[in-house]
Amino acid sequence: MIKALQQHLNTTLPFLKDSNLLIAISGGVDSVVLTHVLKALNYPITLAHCNFNLRGEESDADETFVVNLAENLGVEVFVQKFDTTSYAQNQKVSTQMAARTLRYDWFQELTKQLEFDYVLTAHHADDDLETFLINLSRGTGIEGLSGIPEINDYVVRPLLPFSRAEIEAYAKENNLSWREDSSNASTKYLRNKLRHEVIPTLKALHTTFLQNFQKTQKHLQESETIIQDRVDEVFNQVVDTISEDAIYFNIEKIQALSSPKAYLYQLLNTYGFSEWDDVINLLTAQSGKQVLSKNYTLLKNRDYLILSKNSNLSNEKLxxxxxxxxxxxxxxxxxxxxxxxxxxxxxxxxxxxxxxxxxxxxxxxxxxxxxxxxxxxxxxxxxxxxxxxxxxxxxxxxxxxxxxxxxxxxxxxxxxxxxxxxxxxxxxxxxxxxxxxx
Missing domain, CATH: 3.50.40.10 (Phenylalanyl-trna Synthetase, Chain B, domain 3)
Structure with missing residues (x-):
């Protein structure tokens, strides 16, 4: 696996070699393997571990394991403890969402303060498959099926082409130690239910199921590119005016398209709208009707759908x-x-x-x-x-x-x-x- 990963890094992610890298490490087999491999390849790495205090002594034992691993490898490690339960209650979000927010906010803070170039996570092909099935079960467009991005701003996922089986095989062949998260065995969460009950059945039906999925996802990504090219053409056709504050979509031109609802979805899905029946109904609604997303307003005004930014929305600071x-x-x-x-x-x-x-x-x-x-x-x-x-x-x-x-x-x-x-x-x-x- 180390040769395959090295080749992948050299061809797809060559910029990592001369960058200051922060590895998000839980202590699980995936992040432990990523750490060992990059250390063996002489990449400049530092570790970052989150203790979410959700599993009592087990969480503290994970932290101790990561600190000892960093010492044995001779690399620096940062550890942050969180009161995740209180944060979730205060923000009225799920524990999983709270942990995700706390984790990535801290990573971003570290990258800015200590000038790390990238944060590396150990997501792999099986994680990608689980995400695909979660999105599929909830209902999604093609963008929800095209996969976890390998590069997303400052976050990079070098193990994405590799399977969980390949990662575990490498760990066993090299006698690596890692921690098992007991919560991963529970089927309380949808992701774990898919991991333990659904995906093994799919893999049993076809021995190359994961590889076939990766090929299919690549085709979806290519199709998404073609769709976007067509949407760009349609955008130029149906937009009559672009002002400082709004975009004016010509309703008559939209209705002349082969599938107005499908095109409206592609034209507007990045603006946060979710009630698509309400959006399509604006085409025939009376003037003054509008649909709101968190950050945008779509208003029916005579012959136009007018998209404007909500006045209370400020630009993200980058x-x-x-x-x-x-x-x-x-x-x-x-x-x-x-x-x-x-x-x-x-x-x-x-x-x-x-x-x-x-x-x-x-x-x-x-x-x-x-x-x-x-x-x-x-x-x-x-x-x-x-x-x-x-x-x-x-x-x-x-x-x-x-x-x-x-x-x-x-x-x-x-x-x-x-x-x-x-x-x-x-x-x-x-x-x-x-x-x-x-």
Whole structure:
């Protein structure tokens, strides 16, 4: 397995090798194997363990095990204790949801304070299958069936292509010790019920069931890409106006589509709507009717469905720092790579060339803000980012996702859009850096 994982890391996740990595470790076999393998491959790792205080002495024993493992491997470990039960009661959420929130909030805090580049979790192919079946049982679109993302912002899951059986086999072959969570044996939770009762039956029906599932999921991911391409085309067809605050969907054009309900779902599913019958009914409703999601309002106004952002919604705060010499960073928009080059070749919306000596480190990736301005490449004078995005007819959804790369207080690049003229390569440039968004 170690050779297969090394090959996977080299081909799919090469940026991890030179990154500062934090491994989320429970003490279970999955995270223990991930820790041992990356240590054997000389990856720069630190461990982070959450004690949720849900299983009394067993939780404390898990913590002791992880601390001893870190000492034996000669790696640093961080431990955080949580009063998960009280948090769940105060927030009125399930214990599982409380633990998830506490865990990832702490990981995010560690990455910011101690400048870790990525948090690695030990999710594997069987976890992916369980998630697929959970989403299937609850009802979902294709996006709910396309799998756990291998890279999601700063969280990376290197073991996702590998099965639980492969991971356990490696642990036994190498005489590794790990902890068993007694709560995993209970069928109280849906995931455990699927794990212990449903999935073994499916695997018994076909010996290659898991591999076949992975192939099917890959096909679903490819189909999702095709669907998104078509949805982008339809978006341009049915949207008449994009203003600073709203998108105007032409009802007549939507009704002329082969399946208005299906297209509306694809056009609007990222805005948090859940009552899809109410959404489709807006097409024939009286003016003034509206459907609300947590963050957005969809209003019927004569010939249009008008999508607008709720006034009480503030932008999520995102701030990723990029140190000098850091060649890759994962952002919500994709992987940002930096490479020193001798010459300028092809420049696109996703590839720019910058005078490196003008940059002030650390660089910063953040969301654009009201009042931001830059000097558009090839133009004289400055322009507000909001005005630029409006002139480029960037949709409301796209605006929410636009990030900027900054040097100090200057915007170097509206990522995927346009570079700043102040940082362009000139005859006086001594070092050229190619920046690419993938």
């Amino acid at each position: 701030k990723l720092q990029i140190k000098e010499g850091q060649n890759n960073v994962i952002t919500p928009s994709g992987k940002l790579s930096f490479q020193e080059v001798e010459h300028i070749t092809k420049t696109t919306a996703n590839i720019i060339y910058i005078d490196k000596d003008l940059l002030k480190y650390p660089l910063c990736v953040r969301q654009w803000q009201k009042g931001d301005y830059f000097y558009p490449f090839g133009m004289r004078g400055k322009k507000k980012v909001s005005k630029y995005l409006k002139d480029e007819k960037v949709s409301l959804l796209e605006k929410e996702r636009i990030l900027v790369l900054c040097s100090g207080d200057d915007i170097v690049w509206i990522m995927g859009q346009r570079a700043d003229d102040r940082y362009k390569v000139t005859q006086q440039t001594k070092q050229v850096i190619k920046i690419q968004l993938q």
